[in-house]
Amino acid sequence: MNTQTSEVRWARLRPDQLRERQERLPLVYIPYGLCEPHGHIAPFGLDTLKADYYCDQAAQRFGGVVAPTQGYHIHETGFHQPWLDEVVGNEQAYLGGMPPEPVCYHFLYQLRAFANAGFRAVIGVSGHSGGSQIDLRLVAEYFTAQIGIPVLFHSDPEFVEGQYEGDHAGKYEISQLLAIEPELIDMSLLQRGQEANSGGRLALGEDAAEATVEHGKQINEAIIEAIGKMVSQLEIPTSSPPRLSFAQTEAIWQEIKADSRAWHSDNS
Ligand SMILES: [Zn+2]
Numbered sequence: 001m002n003t004q005t006s007e008v009r010w011a012r013l014r015p016d017q018l019r020e021r022q023e024r025l026p027l028v029y030i031p032y033g034l035c036e037p038h039g040h041i042a043p044f045g046l047d048t049l050k051a052d053y054y055c056d057q058a059a060q061r062f063g064g065v066v067a068p069t070q071g072y073h074i075h076e077t078g079f080h081q082p083w084l085d086e087v088v089g090n091e092q093a094y095l096g097g098m099p100p101e102p103v104c105y106h107f108l109y110q111l112r113a114f115a116n117a118g119f120r121a122v123i124g125v126s127g128h129s130g131g132s133q134i135d136l137r138l139v140a141e142y143f144t145a146q147i148g149i150p151v152l153f154h155s156d157p158e159f160v161e162g163q164y165e166g167d168h169a170g171k172y173e174i175s176q177l178l179a180i181e182p183e184l185i186d187m188s189l190l191q192r193g194q195e196a197n198s199g200g201r202l203a204l205g206e207d208a209a210e211a212t213v214e215h216g217k218q219i220n221e222a223i224i225e226a227i228g229k230m231v232s233q234l235e236i237p238t239s240s241p242p243r244l245s246f247a248q249t250e251a252i253w254q255e256i257k258a259d260s261r262a263w264h265s266d267n268s
Contacts, residue, residue, distance in 0.1 A: 008059035008066050018065060026236060027064035028119040029055035030110060032126040032136070032153075034073035035096035037088055038169035039204025040192035043184050044094055045071070046169070046177050047127030050156060053180045053220070054125050058227040064123075067114065072096045074103050074132035078268045083130075084203075087168075091200040100135045100263035105253060107136055111143045111151060112249045121236045123227065124153035129166050133158070134264040142256050147241050150234055159226035164219050170205020172219065179216030187211075 005017050010028070013021070033048025043049070048071050055066045075097025076084065084093060107124075114122055124140070126133050133155045140151035156176075157166025166172055178185050190209055193201035256262060 006060065008056055008064070010065050010067050013065065021063070021065050022118055025063035025231075026118060026120040026240075027231065027234065028067050028114045028117075028122055029059055029064055030067045030114075030122065030124045031055045031069045032073055032124055032128065033069065033071055034075060034128055035071070035094060036075065036128075037093055037095075037202035038173065039202050039208060040189040040198065041186050041204065041208065042169060042174060042177060044096075046173060047073070049127070049184070050173075050176050050180060050220075051125045051127035054127075054156065054223055054227060055123075057220075057224045058123070058125075058231065061224065062228045062231040064231070065119070067110070070106070070110070072098050072103070073126070073128045074098060074100045074135060074265045075128075077263075078131070078265045080130060080265075087201060087203040089200055091202065093202075100132065100265040101257075103132075104135050104139050104256070104263070107139050108143065108249060108253055108256070111139070111147075111149075112244050115147055115149055115241060116243055118240055120149055120240060121234045122149065122151040123230060124151070125227070126153065126155040129155040129157055131268050132265050135262070138259060138261055138264075139256055142252055142259075146252055147244065148237055149241065150236065152230060152234075156223050159223045159230075160219065163222055167205050167207075169203055169208060171207040171210040171215065173205065174208045174211035175213070175216035176219055177216070178211055178213045179220050182213060185211075 031051035033051045035044035038046045059066050077099055136153045140153050144151050192198050
């Protein structure tokens with residue numbers, strides 16, 4: 001029986017294949033993104049698509065399994081609301097945003113599912129930035145402290161801090177997707193936001209015209225390399241914790257909610 005596969009997606013693995021990958025490395029990645037405007041030139045799911053790519057590449061290169069993608073994320077709260085007003089205005093934003101609480105609650109239950117499925121380390125990769133990752137890290141902190149499983153959660157620019165600066169739909173982000181799925185970007189639409197009845201600027205970055213495939217490849221490789229370094233430094237427990245019940249998970253949630261740091265996204 002052949003259980004060897006290059007497939008890394010939990011949803012696409014059969015039980016013996018999943019176990020085989022898990023026995024080699026009990027690590028699960030969770031991609032986080034959302035739909036939000038990235039100008040007329042790029043698809044709404046840019047943040048989701050790059051998170052998917054980094055997790056898939058990391059699992060293929062360093063081992064582990066990729067959990068089903070989380071495609072809704074924290075938005076429209078704290079500083080994001082005035083930002084949306086400024087860069088999207090009254091136009092339709094086509095946004096998949098949520099407040100921090102349901103996203104963090106959902107994340108806690110995702111972590112429970114991972115632990116109960118026998119994973120002993122979690123790496124979250126968010127294609128969406130702006131501080132929402134700090135709220136998810138609060139959940140990660142409690143889960144690690146109580147269950148003993150390392151949970152790391154970072155937005156993609158955090159992996160390459162000091163090397164590259166993240167942006168929104170500018171040279172950085174457009175380059176990232178150009179290097180992943182170039183057919184999803186249409187640079188001929190760069191001026192579209194200035195045309196009448198076009199739907200506005202839709203949050204296009206000022207320097208988007210400078211985006212290149214080569215620049216994107218450099219950023220993407222630096223991010224994947226940083227994830228690899230993180231994987232090599234994980235302190236993975238040698239055995240799984242006891243099965244976590246709904247009631248125990250609710251108890252952790254009550255503690256998280258009572259923490260004075262909940263929620264950064266509402267207060268920044
Ligand atoms: Zn983005």
